[in-house]
Amino acid sequence: MRILVTLFLIVMAFSCSKKEQKVSNIDGLWIVKKVKVGNKEITPISRWMKFNTDSTQTSGNGWLQHSVGTWSFKSNQLLIKNTNGLEDNAAPFQVKLENSTMTWSREEEGENVNVFLERIDKIPTSEGNKLMGLWKLKKVNLNNHSEEINSTKTLYISWDNRYILQSETDKKEYGIYKIHGHKPELQMVNYGDNPEFKFYKFSISNNELTLIKSDTKEKLIYSRIHQFPQ
Incomplete structure (x- = not known):
């Protein structure tokens, strides 16, 4: 009986761990639904980002892929580097992840920046x-x-x-x-x-x-x- 209880607890802990890992996983393809800088909304058209499991990332607008680089995600902080773009000197994004939606927040040049994203399964057409x-x-x-x-x-x-x-x-x-x-x-x-x-x-x-x-x-x-x- 004690062995069965122990096995049950191990299975439950493993299940919760897998669930937590799934919730905090940003791998995959995302579309930017809205961008707010201060009180202004400046949402780009059909902007998407793809985070690969090998810590590489690509992004673009519609059928045009224009950026490539790497990403890291630790303690709810997301750091994105584009190897073909300008250096980003702002702090990493603070990330709030809820199932198929994600929100990035940080300050840029004294303005609060919020980016709202949703999971998608194919690159969007503009x-x-x-x-x-x-x-x-x-x-x-x-x-x-x-x-x-x-x-x-x-x-x-x-x-x-x-x-x-x-x-x-x-x-x-x-x-x-x-x-x-x-x-x-x-x-x-x-x-x-x-x-x-x-x-x-x-x-x-x-x-x-x-x-x-x-x-x-x-x-x-x-x-x-x-x-x-x-």
């Missing part, structure tokens, strides 16, 4: 990732006047941050684009002697792309296609 591909202009709206477009005007968004804007006369505008890191904004500038910066708020729904130009409020509506019009 709206900017969905921009890539070929789009055909089908409608223009300016000053509450909407016009259906039956043309071969297209916008091609390439993976390497280049774009091609083609008119009906086969005239092509080449340039580069950038997606804002904290809001759905498409920034474009053309090559050539007279570069012009253009800023668009964008949204994508059911293979339809809507661009609203920031200065004129002109609305351009495109539909996704998979080959250039003849």
Whole structure:
């Protein structure tokens, strides 16, 4: 009877130890749900971090992985080092871990910083990732006047941050684009002697792309296609 009690206590202690280890384990993939600096919220779009069991880590935004390095976690303090980035001179993050959520807290340049994360099982896709591909202009709206477009005007968004804007006369505008890191904004500038910066708020729904130009409020509506019009 005494042996059975001893075995039971050992099993219970082992079970509690495994449970505690699981709760305090940050290994795996996480998405940043919210970032607060002081009273301001500056949450990046589709920001993720992956903590590997060999103490290495990677991170990125959407399909773009841009950081790599190491991590250590001891006494609820998380220290992250990026071998391809700038040195982080702030104190380690204080971590609060609850099942599938995690909160980091520390002070940076006199401001309280709080980062809220959730576990995920695959790298998230950003709206900017969905921009890539070929789009055909089908409608223009300016000053509450909407016009259906039956043309071969297209916008091609390439993976390497280049774009091609083609008119009906086969005239092509080449340039580069950038997606804002904290809001759905498409920034474009053309090559050539007279570069012009253009800023668009964008949204994508059911293979339809809507661009609203920031200065004129002109609305351009495109539909996704998979080959250039003849």
